[in-house]
Amino acid sequence: MTALTIIDWLLVLALLLPVLYLFLFAAFSMRRRTDDYPPARKQRRFVTLIPAYKADAVILRTAQAALAQEYPEGLHRVTVIADRLKPETLAGLRRLPLTVIVVMFENSSKAKALTAATDQLGPGAADVVTILDADNLVGPDFIARLNEVFDTGMVAVQAHRTAKNRDSDTAVLDAASEEINNSIFRRGHVALGLSSALIGSGMAFAYDWFRDNIRKCRTSGEDKELEALLLRQRIYIDYLDDLMVLDEKVQGEGAYYNQRRRWIAAQFYAFGSALRDLPGALLRGNYDYVDKLVQWCLPPRMLLIGLVPLWAVAMTFLDPWGSVKWWAAWLLLLFAMAMALPDEQTDAKLGHALRRVPLLVLLTAANLFRLGGTRDKFIHTRHTGASDAAPEKTDSIP
Known part of the structure; x- marks a missing residue:
């Protein structure tokens, strides 16, 4: 040979x-799904956690969209985990009907922020927790639709994260890549009876499960660690293809490089x-x-x-x-x-x-040649505030 x-x-x-x-x-x-979740028999308590690291350009709009839900206010609370936000941003957040948890870590990470939030909220603070990134926008039916899912006993679900901006060549390619991932690693997997991949935001979990397990995450890839914990416990992750979460796409090659370095x-x-x-x-x-x-x-x-x-x-x-x-x-x-x-x-x-x-x-x-020291290092993707309208109310799951 x-x-x-x-x-x-x-x-x-x-x-x-x-x-x-x-x-x-x-x-x-x-192949498109033909089954949908039936109307919920009860309304569960939800908490939406939004880690915000140096996200002054986008966090107020995200928080406002998260609050504007067609769901009883007493059953849905929004919590922003503020890490290195400017004083004027914190003041703006505190004028909204939400909880602000200020954190300061020597080495910041999303897992640390989420753990700090669940520690402060305590056990039994909600039935379901949803995770949004600081640049995500959701429609007014987001929580109501998730309530239908968790009414069936589901423990973990991923919504359809999609681009809210395609205003540069890199953003267009980033948006296309995300949709390809949605098709292959989420919709295609669910069609074959396998679990959807998680994507880091636009995801929801049974609160007690999440509180017990997020503290086990140690790397910058907390979504992959959560996937592993779920699948080791034989917990299925569903995917809602028509429940949209708008996400800001990277604007230039530098942001792309940093983002992909973190993902790789x-x-x-x-x-x-x-x-x-x-x-x-x-x-x-x-x-x-x-x-x-x-x-x-x-x-x-x-x-x-x-x-x-x-x-x-x-x-x-x-x-x-x-x-x-x-x-x-x-x-x-x-x-x-x-x-x-x-x-x-x-x-x-x-x-x-x-x-x-x-x-x-x-x-x-x-x-591939710059992975050393990245296991516990948070590599920040800068937000520019690229925006679009929040997604419209969607129909039942296809």
Whole structure:
């Protein structure tokens, strides 16, 4: 066996199998749910937690949208965890009917902020907790819709987070990437009976479960740690495709670089857990957790977009017959992206933004060499205040 053959088959494991994984779930994401949750029999107590780290540009608008719910005020409270907000921002928040918890950590993280909030609120403070980022906007039916879900005994659910701005090439590509993730890792998984991936915000949990488990999160990837805790306990995570949460997309390459560095670092440390836990999960038949561990082993999609065609070209010259599977993999990857991307995202803005893809591929690759010390380090994504109207009231779950 030649060195070229060995390298080629190693890359099959590293690149081609992940492409097949993405294609499978992209295909199943085309199936739409036909079941919906029935009207709730009772109205549960909700608390919405909003960690706000240096988020002066966006937090007031987010808090106002969170408060404007078609749900009894006495059964829904909003709590902002203020970390390094300006005095004038704190004054503005305190004029609203919500709770402000001021924190100051030597090394800030969302997990620390959420833990501090649940510690101050105490046990039994609510039946359900919802988590929003400081730049998220929700519609007036957000809590009422979640109440229907938790009335059935659900413990964890992820709403459909989507872009509220597409005002730069990077924001357009970031928005497209989020929708592809929604299709593959959320809608496609739920269609196959597997748990949805969490995304860090626009998510809700049974309060007591969350309070007991958020304090176990130690890294900057608290959403992945929460996923692992849920799936180890065989708790299913549902996905509500038509319950929208608007999220600000990054404006430039610098913000993209920092954001992806945080995400890749979280996946890198999750990958270590995957290697350690995969054999045991297989033996116990916990296939939802097995799928999650496999998912964490996937390389960043931007690297697949860059490396698969690059190796296909190289193999065309080095081993023409051996290149056939790589050109097929490239086609499958393109088909997967096409199936996963919603029609409304495929416009002239996307066509114009695609010219930035090579740069983003290089930035993603560069991040692989800057993961040292990121396990407990909070890498802040600056908010610019890009805004849009809150999502309209949605109909029943499709």
